[in-house]
Amino acid sequence: MKPAPPSFDWSHARAFLATADMGTFSAAARQLGLTQPTLGRQVAALEDELGVLLFERLGRSLALTEAGRDLAEHIRDMQAAADRAALMAQGHSQAIEGNVRITASDVMSAFVLPPLLSDLRKQAPKLGVELIAANDIRDLMRREADIAIRHVQPDQPDLIARKLKDGAARFYASRDFLASRGRPEDAAGLTAYDHIHFGQPGWMVDHLRPLGIPVEDSNFPFGSENGVVAWELARQGLGIAIMWDRVGDSYEDMERVLPDMAPLAFPVWLTTHRELHTSRRIRLVFDALAAFLA
Incomplete structure (x- = not known):
C-alpha cells in the first residue's frame, strides 16, 4: 500500500513564496498583511508538512535551499494555473476577447509556441493571438507587441519581467551528415566539421572558444540570421547547428x-507592460506562457 502524500496548505504555500521573493520574514509579512511570527509559523509548518528544509539563514536574510528553489518554481506554476482557472470561471459574465501580440524569436515562434495557441483557443474562443517573430526588445517598448519572450533581462522601468527556467541548447546534425562524416569523440573534435551560423560567424567563434571548441570563421560556411532557415540548413546536411533541445x-x-x-x-x-495587472487578456496569455515554457 502506497503511503499517503504529504498534506499541503495553500496559505502556507503563499507565505513561503512571499518569503522566497522578498528574502526576509518581515518583508514577506508586510506584503501579505500578516505579523512576522504568524508568517514564520506558516513557513515552518510547510517545512514540517513536506519534511524538507526550505531556507537557510544568512545573517538577517534568508536563502533558498535547493529543495526551496524547486518548490518555489512549482508553486509559481500552481499560482499561474489557479489564476487562469479564476479568469476562465469569470468568463461567463465577462468574456476574454481581443488580440494579444507576442514577440519571440523566429525559432520559438515557429517550433515552440503553436501548441500553446491551440490550448488558448479552447480556453478563450474570442481571444486572438498574433506572433511577431523578431529579436528586438524595442518592439515591446514601441507598443508593437504586448508580451515579449527574450533571452536577456530587460532593464526598462516600464516593463515587468519574469525569469523562467533556463533553456538547454545542444549540438545537432542530420543523421545523413553524421553517417557520411563520422561522429566527433569530444568537444575539440568539433573543429573538424562544418557548422551552421546564425548570422554572425564571429559571434559563434567567440562564444564557443571559451567552451574548449577552438573553431574558426572557416568552420561556418553556411548560415542565416533567420533561425528557422539555419535549422533547415542543418537538416539538409550542411553542418552542425546549436539548437534548443526542446526543438x-x-x-x-x-x-x-x-x-x-x-x-x-x-x-x-517573459516580459510585458505594467498593464499586466489591468488587462485580463494579457494576464491570461502571460500566465499561460509562463506555465507552458516552464
Whole structure:
C-alpha cells in the first residue's frame, strides 16, 4: 500500500513564496498583511508538512535551499494555473476577447509556441493571438507587441519581467551528415566539421572558444540570421547547428552530437507592460506562457 502524500496548505504555500521573493520574514509579512511570527509559523509548518528544509539563514536574510528553489518554481506554476482557472470561471459574465501580440524569436515562434495557441483557443474562443517573430526588445517598448519572450533581462522601468527556467541548447546534425562524416569523440573534435551560423560567424567563434571548441570563421560556411532557415540548413546536411533541445529532440532526422556533453544554458525572460495587472487578456496569455515554457 502506497503511503499517503504529504498534506499541503495553500496559505502556507503563499507565505513561503512571499518569503522566497522578498528574502526576509518581515518583508514577506508586510506584503501579505500578516505579523512576522504568524508568517514564520506558516513557513515552518510547510517545512514540517513536506519534511524538507526550505531556507537557510544568512545573517538577517534568508536563502533558498535547493529543495526551496524547486518548490518555489512549482508553486509559481500552481499560482499561474489557479489564476487562469479564476479568469476562465469569470468568463461567463465577462468574456476574454481581443488580440494579444507576442514577440519571440523566429525559432520559438515557429517550433515552440503553436501548441500553446491551440490550448488558448479552447480556453478563450474570442481571444486572438498574433506572433511577431523578431529579436528586438524595442518592439515591446514601441507598443508593437504586448508580451515579449527574450533571452536577456530587460532593464526598462516600464516593463515587468519574469525569469523562467533556463533553456538547454545542444549540438545537432542530420543523421545523413553524421553517417557520411563520422561522429566527433569530444568537444575539440568539433573543429573538424562544418557548422551552421546564425548570422554572425564571429559571434559563434567567440562564444564557443571559451567552451574548449577552438573553431574558426572557416568552420561556418553556411548560415542565416533567420533561425528557422539555419535549422533547415542543418537538416539538409550542411553542418552542425546549436539548437534548443526542446526543438532539436523533436526531429527524428536530427541527432544530438556529443550527447553526453553538458548543454549550453540560456535564460528565458517573459516580459510585458505594467498593464499586466489591468488587462485580463494579457494576464491570461502571460500566465499561460509562463506555465507552458516552464
